[in-house]
Amino acid sequence: MMKTLEVDLGNRSYPIYIGTDLIDQPELFNACEKATSIYIVTNTTVAPLYSERLTKTLEKFGKPVRIIALPDGESYKDWKNLQLIFDDLLKFGADRQTMLVALGGGVIGDMTGFAAASFMRGIRFIQVPTTLLAQVDSSVGGKTGINHPLGKNMIGAFHQPVAVIADLNTLKTLPPRELSAGLAEVVKHGAIADAQFLDWIEANAKALLACDTDAMGHAVLRSCEIKSAVVSADEREGGIRATLNFGHTFGHAIEAGMGYGEWLHGEAVGCGMVLGADLSCRLKRISKADVERLTKIIHSMNLPIVPPKFGVKRYMELMQVDKKTEGGQIRYVILEKIGKAQIESAPDALVKETLSATGAA
Amino acid sequence: MMKTLEVDLGNRSYPIYIGTDLIDQPELFNACEKATSIYIVTNTTVAPLYSERLTKTLEKFGKPVRIIALPDGESYKDWKNLQLIFDDLLKFGADRQTMLVALGGGVIGDMTGFAAASFMRGIRFIQVPTTLLAQVDSSVGGKTGINHPLGKNMIGAFHQPVAVIADLNTLKTLPPRELSAGLAEVVKHGAIADAQFLDWIEANAKALLACDTDAMGHAVLRSCEIKSAVVSADEREGGIRATLNFGHTFGHAIEAGMGYGEWLHGEAVGCGMVLGADLSCRLKRISKADVERLTKIIHSMNLPIVPPKFGVKRYMELMQVDKKTEGGQIRYVILEKIGKAQIESAPDALVKETLSATGAA
Known part of the structure; x- marks a missing residue:
């Protein structure tokens, strides 16, 4: 089974392949034909699982294939580890025609993408996302970057991959917590852009949690369709693209406040959506029933729905530094109704109510 | 006196202003009107000279103006010092509408540009080059970046400024060595693109070394015209733009081999052009008389014409890592004739002859 989707960005357009056993198919990596060398960037958890198979696939292009394995986790998404990629590229003579292949989750994809954006002012890269979060969200759209001690993804670039290859089989080895974290972004896509998809998610929660291939295939495909349509319309986030950040203003505050890596990004976003929905209700856009329903769906994906109790002051500080x-005005993604979102600022008083009501303060 | 030149890059086009006392003219900085805050990025040498005047000019926009002063020199063009910019931006609440203003030479311009390219995935910046090298070369064209221990400018981005403001008065305070380093790039523009301009440079060497305002105004203007025409035709260096690297393959090897900061970039490029001309002659493009004339012009600008004696092996190693x-093939900029250049590879045997003949080996 394989489905192909095109992200339409003019001369930077690229295909997303979604299916099973894709990492064994060299023809999907055809962009490597013009490469002088190929570097698989991965982490020490994913490397033992897939790097050998992927290396075998890529060696068919007759170019040197090397593996760079970084430590695993959001806390390593920093300059120091990015530098390890540059060190290896330069040590082994990479040039402007070198291809990077990101094999891993969102952290690996973001770091590899930023390395590709910055190495010699820009080389090409392919995304091979192996987590659900990366397949439904971070591998698509060209946002790349690293964290700064004072804020998540503060340093980065827009740099589109030349292909995204989402192999559904890799999801089978995911720890349940990571699967749930990815489902948070799936729920998000329904909540902000497609009420019918949210109905489908609600009805198929069990199949998704069981990582059923058909259900997962549909969830990944529909998520990529929604995300790529938004990205095509607004690549550099001048407007509508920012709605993809639903749950992220609160979510980033949770992640930063806990220390990166304590909560998974998807967990923080899941919980952040509960707060975002509550705020949308206080702004009189969606009903209490909508908030309860969304909270229930998030909960059904085994995601946290009660935020850490940092207090109002700390949350406001943490959100202040968000991109x-x-x-100085904090911008929130507000649900107009289920399936429609927009960006706006909100009165601090209402935000404080949300923080109190949800247990954050 | 002020001349305006437009770099034509579609919706990323921007003006270059060349003249005297420009840093006192707020209207040239009009792009700051939409900024939420303004950060002047400079170094500890330039700050005492111009930051107060520039701050006064920028304060007319009614936005907070802050100064970030980095240590001065090519050896500080690294991640650690780039990080100091990010630290201050985040500490003081910079956002996506913040404007950076690079006040200084090539190092400050490149670092500020890369900071602007990467901060929150891209904010705007203005170049206020205060060295000749920056005015005639590095501030125009959007190349930004930092050095890596294994190579110069290896990490960076293409990110165009929104304006370049070249105040000729700032050149009056330049140490003679820095002035000569800038003249190397002026000579380069004549050599690769405009034989008549090279004649003019040859005839006006004394006025240029004396920093005569009229002569300098013409040298900066014509250099910016040549450079911006090339950049407009080939922004991301797919082809013709690479001819601007005449003297740079050898020059970067000299800089890296000596340790960044020992030779000024312009000095290394000046000497690199002597080697580039010698190689062009060995490839039977220009005459021995052309090589001698160009060497004499470079020498007349008080630039070194004898490279450090690293030996063939080390030079080849150092050039191998160049962008x-x-x-694995080293690409050289070769003069077809005075005023015309192109990129090609060259037989190692000829390169070795050049290295021996010029004193490098």
Whole structure:
């Protein structure tokens, strides 16, 4: 089974392949034909699982294939580990025609993408996302970067991959916590853009949690369709793309406040959506029933729905530094209704109510 | 006196202003009107000279203006010092509408540009080059970046400024060595693109070394015209833009081999052009008389014309890691004739002859 989807970005357009056993199919990696060398960037958890198979696939292009394995986890998404990629590229003579292949989750994809964006001012890369979060979200759209001690993804670039290859089989080895974290972004896509898809998610929660291939295939495909349509319309997040950050203003505050790596990104986003929905209700857009339903769906995916109790002051501080602020004003993604979102600022008083009501303060 | 030149890059086009006392003219910085805050990035040498005047000019926009002063020199063009910019931006609440203003030479311009390219995945910046090298070369064209221990400018981005403001008065305070280093790039523009301009340079060497405002105004303007025409035709260096690297393959090897900061970039490029001309002659493109004339012009600008004696092996190693290699092949900028250049590889045997003949081996 394989489905192909095109992200339409003019001369930077690229295909997303979704299916089973894709990492064994050299023809999907055809962009490597013009490469002088190929570097698989992965982490020490994923490497033993798939790097040998992927190496075998890539060696068919007759170019040197090397593996760079970074430590695993969000806490390593920093300059120090990015530098390890540059060190190896330079040590082994990579050049402007070198291809990077990101094999792993969102951290590996973001770091590899930023390495590709910055190495010699830009080389090509392919995304091979092996986590659900990366398949439904971070591998698509060209956002790349690393964290700064004062904020998540503060340093980065927009740099589109030349292909995304989402092998559903790799999800079978995911720890349940990581699977749930990915489902948070799937729920998000329904919540902000497609009420019918949210109905489907609600009805198929069990199949998704069991990582059923058909259900997962549909969830990944529909998520990529929604995300790539938004990205095509607004690549650099001047407008509508920011709605993809639903749950992220609160979520980033949770991640930063806990220390990166304590909560998974998807867990923080899941919980952040509970707060975002509550705030949308206080702004009189969606009903209490909508909030309860969304909270229940998030909960059904085994995601946390009660935020850490940092208190109002700390949350406001943490959100202040988020990239979504403008002139000091925090910007929130607000649900107009289930399936439709927009960006706006909100009165601090209402935000405080949300923080209190949800247990954050 | 002020001349305006437009770098034509579609919706990323921007003006270059060349003249006297420009840093006192707020209207040239009009792009700051939409900024939420303004950060002047400079170094500890330039800050005492111009940061107060520039701050006064920028404060007219009614936004907070802050100064970030880095240590001065090519050896500080690294991640650690780039991080100091990010630290201050985040500490003081910079956001996506923040404007950076690079006040200084090539190092400050390259670092500020890369900081602007990477901070929150891209914010705007203005170049206020205060060295000749920066005014005639590095501030124009959007190349930004930092050095890696294994190679110069290895990490970076293409990120265009929103304006370049070249105040000729700032050149008056330049140490003679820095002025000569800048003249190397002026000579380069004549050599690769405009034989008549090279004649003019030859005839006006004394006025240029004396930093005569009229002569300098013409040298900066014509250099910016040549460079911006090349950049407009080939922004991301797929072809003709690479001819601007004349003297740079050898020059980067000299800089890296000596340790960054020992030779000024322009000095290394000046000497690198002597080697590039010698190689062009061995490839039977230009005459021995052309090589001698170009060497004499470079020498007349008080630039070194004898390279450090690293030996053949070390030079080849150092050039191998340069960004201009492709599949392990070193690419050289070769003069077809005075005023015309192109990129090609060259037989190692000839390169070795050049290294021996010029004193490098």
